[in-house]
Amino acid sequence: MKKLIILLILLPNFGFSQAYKDKISIVQYSATFVKEKELSLSEFEKDYQTHIFYMGKDDKKFESDKIKYVPTIVVYHNGNEHFRIDGGIKLSLPENSKKLIRQKIEEIIESKF
Secondary structure (H helix, E strand, O other), X not given: OHHHHHHHHHHHHHHHHOHHHOOEEEEEEEOHHHHHHOOOOHHHOOOOEEEEEEOOOOHHHHHHOOOXXXXXXXXXXXXXXXXXXXXXXXXXXXXXXXXHHHHHHHHHHHHOO
């Protein structure tokens, strides 16, 4: 009985913990000290899931997703990492980041056919 109760408590948390990676998702990992360097993901919000996680608030996600630099943007497809771009030691994403994200999303969509 105790095992069943523990399972019922842990199972919903496990499912939700990876929900931000479902379908095609664009996730930005950031920190308050680089907020001005973040990329606006608003143009992707209509068609894809977008999320932003902050160092200090979402540390478990940073650790499990092996985030080393901020900002970092990761495109996930059905729970798997498809593309990653990070700010590196400059703490700044490349100028063409949105274009790269669009290209990678197109690759995902084309691979379905």
